[in-house]
Amino acid sequence: MHPRAYRLVFPEPGQRRTPSVLRVRSAAPPPSGPGPSDQAALALEPRELWIAAHVPQLPLLALRAGSKGGGSAPLVVVDPEDHHQHIIDADENALAAGVCIGMTLGAALAAAPRIEPRPRDAARELVLMQRLAGLAATFTPQVSIDSPDALLLEIKSSLALFGGLRALCRQLRDACRADPVLAQIHAEPRFTLAPTALAALVAARAGARCFITDVNVLPARLKPLPLSTLRWPEQQNARLAAMGVRTLGELMRLPRAGFAKRFGVTMLADLDRLLGRRADPRRRLVPRERYRGRRDFDHEITDHERILQALSPLLDELEQFLRERQRGITALLCRFHHYRAEPTRCVLRLAAPEANAQRLRSLLRERLATLALPEPVRRCDLRSGALMEHALTSKPLWSPGERGHAPAGEMPALIEHLRARLGAAAVYGLARVAEHRPESAWRVAEPALEAAAARVTATTAGGETARRPLWLLHAPQLLESQRGRPRHHGALELLAGPERIESGWWDGADIQRDYYVASDVSGARLWIYRECTRQKCWFLHGLFG
Amino acid sequence: MPATDQQLSQLLAHPSVWRGRSRAATETLPTGFAALDAGLPGGGWPRHGLIEILTPQPGVGELYLLLPVLAALSQASPARWCTWISPPHEPFAPALEAHGVALSRMLVVRTPTPLWAHEQALRSGACEMALAWLPRASPRAVRRLQLAAEQGRALGVLYRSQRYASEASPAMLRVLLDPIASGEHGARVSLLKSRGGSREPIVLKWSAAAA
Numbered sequence: 106m107h108p109r110a111y112r113l114v115f116p117e118p119g120q121r122r123t124p125s126v127l128r129v130r131s132a133a134p135p136p137s138g139p140g141p142s143d144q145a146a147l148a149l150e151p152r153e154l155w156i157a158a159h160v161p162q163l164p165l166l167a168l169r170a171g172s173k174g175g176g177s178a179p180l181v182v183v184d185p186e187d188h189h190q191h192i193i194d195a196d197e198n199a200l201a202a203g204v205c206i207g208m209t210l211g212a213a214l215a216a217a218p219r220i221e222p223r224p225r226d227a228a229r230e231l232v233l234m235q236r237l238a239g240l241a242a243t244f245t246p247q248v249s250i251d252s253p254d255a256l257l258l259e260i261k262s263s264l265a266l267f268g269g270l271r272a273l274c275r276q277l278r279d280a281c282r283a284d285p286v287l288a289q290i291h292a293e294p295r296f297t298l299a300p301t302a303l304a305a306l307v308a309a310r311a312g313a314r315c316f317i318t319d320v321n322v323l324p325a326r327l328k329p330l331p332l333s334t335l336r337w338p339e340q341q342n343a344r345l346a347a348m349g350v351r352t353l354g355e356l357m358r359l360p361r362a363g364f365a366k367r368f369g370v371t372m373l374a375d376l377d378r379l380l381g382r383r384a385d386p387r388r389r390l391v392p393r394e395r396y397r398g399r400r401d402f403d404h405e406i407t408d409h410e411r412i413l414q415a416l417s418p419l420l421d422e423l424e425q426f427l428r429e430r431q432r433g434i435t436a437l438l439c440r441f442h443h444y445r446a447e448p449t450r451c452v453l454r455l456a457a458p459e460a461n462a463q464r465l466r467s468l469l470r471e472r473l474a475t476l477a478l479p480e481p482v483r484r485c486d487l488r489s490g491a492l493m494e495h496a497l498t499s500k501p502l503w504s505p506g507e508r509g510h511a512p513a514g515e516m517p518a519l520i521e522h523l524r525a526r527l528g529a530a531a532v533y534g535l536a537r538v539a540e541h542r543p544e545s546a547w548r549v550a551e552p553a554l555e556a557a558a559a560r561v562t563a564t565t566a567g568g569e570t571a572r573r574p575l576w577l578l579h580a581p582q583l584l585e586s587q588r589g590r591p592r593h594h595g596a597l598e599l600l601a602g603p604e605r606i607e608s609g610w611w612d613g614a615d616i617q618r619d620y621y622v623a624s625d626v627s628g629a630r631l632w633i634y635r636e637c638t639r640q641k642c643w644f645l646h647g648l649f650g
Numbered sequence: 651m652p653a654t655d656q657q658l659s660q661l662l663a664h665p666s667v668w669r670g671r672s673r674a675a676t677e678t679l680p681t682g683f684a685a686l687d688a689g690l691p692g693g694g695w696p697r698h699g700l701i702e703i704l705t706p707q708p709g710v711g712e713l714y715l716l717l718p719v720l721a722a723l724s725q726a727s728p729a730r731w732c733t734w735i736s737p738p739h740e741p742f743a744p745a746l747e748a749h750g751v752a753l754s755r756m757l758v759v760r761t762p763t764p765l766w767a768h769e770q771a772l773r774s775g776a777c778e779m780a781l782a783w784l785p786r787a788s789p790r791a792v793r794r795l796q797l798a799a800e801q802g803r804a805l806g807v808l809y810r811s812q813r814y815a816s817e818a819s820p821a822m823l824r825v826l827l828d829p830i831a832s833g834e835h836g837a838r839v840s841l842l843k844s845r846g847g848s849r850e851p852i853v854l855k856w857s858a859a860a861a
Contacts, residue, residue: 516731519774523759523767531760535743535753547743552731553754573745575713576738628829628837629709647742648709649835649856 154261154270154318156277157305158237158294161312163254164194167229170290178221183210185224193225230254236287237294238390240280242429244273249387255309256294257302257387270318274298299323302387303379307334307353320381327379328354335375341368353379396426396434396489405444405481409473412441412482413466419487420469424462427492433458436490437465443480451476454529456517456552458493464518471525520552541608542616543577543646572604572622574632574647581644584633591633591643595626607637622649676845679805682718686839689848690823695719700772700796700806701823704815704842708738708783710829711837712809714856716781719805721750723778730804733757733771735782736764765791772798772806781807786814793820815842823847 160166164182179199183190190210202217210222234250241248244267247259260273267273274296281287281294297315299305304323308315311330317323330353332342345368350356356376365373377383398419406412416439427433437453453472459465523532536550584591591597602621609615617637624630632647661667665676678694680687687693695701705712724732732755734741743753757777761767768782772795780799787795792808799806808821815826824842828851836855841847 516774516776519731519733519771519776520757522770522774523761526763527759527761527767533758535741535746535756535758537743537747537753543742543744547740550753552757573742573748575717575742575745575749576709577740577742579740626831627706627710628831629707629711630835631709648739650709650711650713650739 152261153259153300153302154264155299155302155305156258156260156274157251157297157299157302157309158241158256158258158277158281159297159306159309160233160237160254160292160294162194163230163233163292164225165196166290166292167226167233168223170233171226171229178219179204179217181210181213181220181222182225183222190222192222195220227253233287233290233292236284237281237292239426239429240284241277242390243280244277246389247387248390250390251306251387255306257306259302259387270298301379301381302385303335303375304381307379310334310336323380324354324357328352328357332356335379337372337375341372344368394492396423396487398422398487399484400487401484402482405483407478407481409470409476412485413470413473416469416485416487417462417466419485420462420465423465423487423489424460426489427460427495430492431495432492433460433495434489434491435459435493437469438486438488438490439469440486440488441478441482442484442486443478444483446479449476449478449482453525454521456520456524458495459521460495468521468525471522475526475528516552541606542614543573543606545609545614547577572601574630575650576648578646578648581634581646584643584645586643589641591623591635593623593625593631593633593645597623597625597631597633599623600630603635605637606634618644620646679719679722681715682722683854685852686854689839689841689850689852691844691846695805696822698799698803698805699822700792700799700808700820701825702792702808702810702819702821704810704812704824704826706812706828708809710827711835711854711856712827713741715825715827715837715839715854716779716807717749717751720746720779721752724752724755725750726778729755730778731755731757731776733759733777733780735759735767735771735780736761736784737781738783765795768806768808769795769798771802772804773802775802775804777802777804779805779807781809783809786810789818789820796820796822819843 165180168180168182179202180196181192181199181204182194184193187193192204192206192208192210192213195204195206195213199213199217199220202220204213204217204220208216213220213222230253231250234252234254234256237256238248238250241256241258245258245260245263247262249257251257258277260270264270264273267276278296287294295309295312297305297308297313299308299315299317300320300323304317304327305315307327307330311334313330315326317326332345332351332353332355335353345351345356350359357380361373364376374383378385400415400419402415406415423434423437435455435458437455439451439453441449441451443449451472453465453468455468520532532552533549534552536548538546538548540546584593584597586592587596600622603619604621605617605619607617618634619637620632620634622630623633630649631645632649633643633645636642636644676692676699677697678690678692679697680694681690703712703715720732723729729752734756737758741756741758746756747753755778759767759771764782764784765787768780768784771777771780787808787810795806795808812826815824821843823844826840826842828838828840830836830838830853834855835857836853838851838853840851841849
């Protein structure tokens, strides 16, 4: 290779590509067949396809979203951290009055004294971009926010799923238009498509139409765009402008070595990223792991049904949030704020991960029905618990119980429904404990949701447990006795016994009892015992129901 | 004329048509007691619907009556649940297990509003059986339960006091249970309301079921 070949630089369309030392990755994959021509390599598919979504006038939109019904004065936005107070955004009235984006506030006030300067609301801008990113995340996992006002999506790997490039772009655009929050503030993102992230971004910021999939036509298409779209420091832009470089095309024409020497390698690297000569990895946006929503009510609400109605948008938002992540939640915390009283907390716990707003709403309705509110509610915060894996299942063809069909999700639904109204402790399953003391021989268990193959072998009728009653009283009931014989609605006849149970000296609940099976006058069978201590009292402990 | 006869018999063969002298064609579950199977319409408890069991007091064998069904349903391979709604005492787990009832399919609900919980359980489709102990229930409420049981394809069992025996009830089957005062542990079952069941009281021995 001739040493001169290392000197160049930016290939123009139509020219043969010349290898460059700064090129990190080749545009064409390694040749597989014998003698592939350059032309064949150029026609190959690009490795990446980026969509950039730029929200024009984001600072202004964010301010308008924050304040309800602004004044009529022309509005300009300045960055409070900017020393020179450059104007970063201005509304139509201000622009008509002669204000330009980029002029200092002093100059703007001189041009139009009536303008109303406002500091930018960076936090709200970020919230809006995150909302947009949330929508974009349904199309691809590779979403990143290019602060402050653009979003980048790598969509090459999602094309097959969404039915091709055009279908995907259309769905993305429709999703953004359908979003209520973005529609409310009239945010209309501009979309561009390019094989490199920076090229898509530059075109979007310039407001140019750009739908390019071929990396080789990129330089030609980017040529007319202004230099400022690269968002290099103002000082460097001024230097380049002084050299007569105002567009990207003019920039590409500069010699590479000289450019690197004058402006540094980082700016050269930017240019290489722009044209796909250098890898441009972007940090992926990691979605939040909890949902948080907040709603200020227009007026104070006392009625449960209206609270639920007011919470509905938040629940829909929660559903959307969960669906994007394919997750479900098992806990939901609502906090109702009052005027004076401490906030009321209301926790909804679910037996299985859930992502359906309709189900959550009906559970919340049950939960709210039992909630006592000390004062009317002014504001409500909604916070989800940790996100859980949520396997989506199809609905069965048969209704449960029909044709021996297994239940599918009705049980968790029933348990949640009952617990939402009655509390968690009121709904329980049963489990056996290997214990001789009757009151310790069973315990309350969490209902087993998975349909374990519960096989029970019935013990023989003569076994010890067959002599146990089906009902156990919550607490043994003292029986009156007459001359040592127990009485319960009449004299009791002892049928079987005694069976001595003497156990529990190790945990303080020591018992020494003689159990008998007795029959009362009506014929009902009772399980009674006599204390083996000094008093020899009779107690009723169970019923052979 | 023969054509209309045929049409008429086709109409009458419809399961929702019941005539006083015929036994209703309903899906049933064997009760586990041969004598009771013979006396009940269709040869067992209805597969879904609401039945009422009236007892003079708790502890007279109201659970023994249903134990074989409970055991069979809870051990079925895709078993649905059996829900106990505000039982008067604690169901004693070791004894239930000894009679072959799968404890993992049991659910106990303690509630001040048993009617609501019973309706939810019956309607949900998650329960095979829902047993409820109600202090009182209006015929209208019982009708709601009956509809819920049909919708959820579940067997609802309502335990009520003997005092309500004279009241009208929309339940499919009403059973009065009387303990036998002397002799072997058992009870006398009279069908207060049934679609073509036995009119004589049926005497059951609980030991017969356990065997």
